[in-house]
Amino acid sequence: MLAYFIRRIFLMVPTLLGIMALSFVIIQFAPGGPVEKIIAQLQGQDSGAASRVGGGSGGDIGANAAVAAGDASSTYRGAQGLDPAFIKELERQFGFDKPAHERFFKMITDYARFDFGRSFFRDASVVSLIKEKLPVSISLGLWMTLIAYAISIPLGIRKALHDGSAFDIWTSAVIVVGYAIPSFLFAVLLVVLFAGGSFWQIFPLRGLTSSNFDELSLAGKVIDYLWHIALPLSAMVISQFATLTLLTKNSFLDEIRKQYVLTARMKGLSENRVLYGHVFRNAMLIVIAGFPGAFVHAFFTGSLLIETIFSLDGLGYLAYSATLDRDYPVVFGSLFIFSLMGLVVTLVTDLTYTFIDPRIDFEARDV
Numbered sequence: 001m002l003a004y005f006i007r008r009i010f011l012m013v014p015t016l017l018g019i020m021a022l023s024f025v026i027i028q029f030a031p032g033g034p035v036e037k038i039i040a041q042l043q044g045q046d047s048g049a050a051s052r053v054g055g056g057s058g059g060d061i062g063a064n065a066a067v068a069a070g071d072a073s074s075t076y077r078g079a080q081g082l083d084p085a086f087i088k089e090l091e092r093q094f095g096f097d098k099p100a101h102e103r104f105f106k107m108i109t110d111y112a113r114f115d116f117g118r119s120f121f122r123d124a125s126v127v128s129l130i131k132e133k134l135p136v137s138i139s140l141g142l143w144m145t146l147i148a149y150a151i152s153i154p155l156g157i158r159k160a161l162h163d164g165s166a167f168d169i170w171t172s173a174v175i176v177v178g179y180a181i182p183s184f185l186f187a188v189l190l191v192v193l194f195a196g197g198s199f200w201q202i203f204p205l206r207g208l209t210s211s212n213f214d215e216l217s218l219a220g221k222v223i224d225y226l227w228h229i230a231l232p233l234s235a236m237v238i239s240q241f242a243t244l245t246l247l248t249k250n251s252f253l254d255e256i257r258k259q260y261v262l263t264a265r266m267k268g269l270s271e272n273r274v275l276y277g278h279v280f281r282n283a284m285l286i287v288i289a290g291f292p293g294a295f296v297h298a299f300f301t302g303s304l305l306i307e308t309i310f311s312l313d314g315l316g317y318l319a320y321s322a323t324l325d326r327d328y329p330v331v332f333g334s335l336f337i338f339s340l341m342g343l344v345v346t347l348v349t350d351l352t353y354t355f356i357d358p359r360i361d362f363e364a365r366d367v
Contacts, residue, residue: 005347012343017108019339020332024104027328034120034326035090094120107332116333121325126333129318136208136307136314143233145294148241153287155241156248161275163253179242184305187235191309195231203231206311232310244287244294251283290349 091097098106110117116126124132159168195205204210208228209221216224255261256279264274304316315334322330 034094117329120327133315133318136312144236152241152244156245159249160252175242178238187309190231255279255283
């Protein structure tokens with residue numbers, strides 16, 4: 001077992017390198033970039049564009065950026081008429097004065113020391129930006145996972161015990177419909193109905209807390225927080241518990257049909273003792289062991305549109321806006337951190353399997 005996990009840890013290194021290398025190559029062929037963004041803003045007479053370029057000489061060059069250079073030529077779209085020295089300074093500030101392989105090697109070297117640099121267009125480090133957005137994403141991801149498990153496990157067990165009944169049929173229909181409805185579409189429906197869209201103004205539409213949150217009592221803070229996350233969580237949970245419910249049901253059905261259950265019943269054990277003393281522990285193995293992976297899935301995916309609709313400034317919206325802005329330090333830093341966490345959580349999931357059921361031996365499998 002120890003050798004298996006050591007191999008898995010060592011395999012994380014080439015996996016991360018592969019992810020970062022592939023993403024880096026794709027970015028090189030993607031149209032646009034931070035230099036083009038600054039040029040476009042300058043051509044549009046955005047007075048704040050040049051000030052975003054760091055360095056003592058950036059302001060002086062930016063002041064002369066609109067001066068035409070008759071013989072200027074540039075590979076950047078829209079750069080005609082701009083001072084070539086300004087373009088060179090932009091390249092230096094963004095690190096594009098070096099070949100691509102040197103930039104990639106420097107990035108990986110810095111990331112190995114967990115130095116993710118600073119944002120191109122925000123006056124903050126990548127780590128501080130991620131820390132700033134974490135509370136929103138943690139709130140959504142953790143609560144969504146807990147609620148999905150709290151609903152899915154009892155529902156899946158009851159469906160298994162009443163397999164083929166009217167209850168099983170109509171709940172399956174509800175689950176399928178809920179799974180088929182995109183979460184963002186359900187979010188829009190909730191806004192229209194309960195957030196002042198066209199009907200009732202019951203829930204707030206922006207943020208995780210009210211503006212006077214710090215002035216509230218402890219009970220008031222809890223109520224205010226739950227009041228704000230009610231609609232976003234409802235929109236996210238509706239399409240998340242379907243798979244878990246059906247997984248729980250099928251796992252219970254498989255265990256109920258095994259020989260040891262028949263033996264336990266023949267020994268005179270009560271039905272509750274058989275179901276919750278023997279079947280539950282074995283049936284829940286795959287469900288409980290998948291909790292870390294389910295949390296990470298809820299934490300990093302599917303929340304972008306929900307964050308946008310409900311004006312929640314979380315990690316999903318940060319990564320999306322950084323991609324649009326070509327803010328490469330934020331894009332690559334977020335990708336590295338999320339990929340690393342995903343690999344670690346996969347390993348933790350395997351550890352959870354072995355903790356719940358020591359009979360599982362990963363050494364007997366190929367990695």
